[in-house]
């Protein structure tokens with residue numbers, strides 16, 4: 001496969017998209033175009049071209065993708081299924097590589113794959129796999145675990161409020177996490193290694209840590225606080241959340257316990273011991289980085 005030069009980022013103004021955009025531009029290896037939905041308020045970013053398309057119209061998307069080598073989709077969860085027409089348009093436009101908006105749990109694991117929160121992402125993956133068999137479009141699925149920075153700051157992986165963090169299972173399971181800027185590095189790594197990353201999942205793991213290790217770091221940072229961790233039955237929370245999710249309630253309080261299970265439960269493949277860090281030049285982070293993230297959460 002020839003080098004990837006022209007890259008379209010879909011959802012480049014989003015939470016993760018902004019970091020991916022920043023890293024693509026900083027690498028100085030790509031011509032970057034941002035594709036936004038018709039009517040979106042996304043504005044242009046220096047060094048990029050901004051185009052708009054009707055995400056339900058394959059012709060409109062095909063026009064936007066003409067001349068592009070790769071599409072990196074970072075659409076938010078509400079837009080995941082809009083990627084199917086994007087795949088069709090990418091094929092029609094002669095795009096070589098499609099990275100769908102995954103950037104989370106290990107979806108090759110059958111337990112993760114069966115979670116209702118991932119149904120739309122699984123459908124898009126399956127669609128890409130099928131299309132890659134009969135067309136020139138290739139794919140890479142980027143799995144990075146939880147976002148180290150975002151999930152700590154937003155009390156997902158561990159909530160230090162009142163010094164009573166919930167501990168799931170026995171708290172000893174070690175899982176992979178990766179910060180949003182590092183996910184940007186990973187995307188640059190994938191696009192600069194198109195042959196090695198073709199038609200496969202790519203695993204990135206900036207750090208491997210357990211809840212108990214996070215707790216012990218927090219105790220070291222703030223030893224005088226009244227620490228009282230609470231063992232919480234995540235399976236019970238997930239059973240309730242799944243019922244609500246299946247009935248159409250897709251808000252964050254419903255989705256988060258289910259997503260969390262795919263990270264902290266040992267049966268869901270969340271520890272990426274074998275990963276693509278070296279191929280993609282991803283440097284692991286040390287405990288000091290976790291201390292930096294945790295310290296402001298312990299007032």
Ligand SMILES: NC(=O)c1ccc[n+]([C@@H]2O[C@H](COP(=O)([O-])OP(=O)(O)OC[C@H]3O[C@@H](n4cnc5c(N)ncnc54)[C@H](OP(=O)(O)O)[C@@H]3O)[C@@H](O)[C@H]2O)c1
Nearest residue numbers: 011014015016036037040042075076078079101104146147
């Ligand atoms: N691993 C983790 O811990 C973690 C945490 C959060 C998110 N994620 C994943 O990261 C990816 C990006 O998430 P995000 O939170 O960065 O997304 P986001 O900020 O919610 O949205 C990103 C962009 O998607 C576009 N968009 C929004 N709604 C859409 C819709 N209905 N149809 C089509 N496009 C839509 C918008 O771009 P325009 O307005 O420019 O069109 C928006 O700026 C997702 O796959 C998400 O699951 C992972």
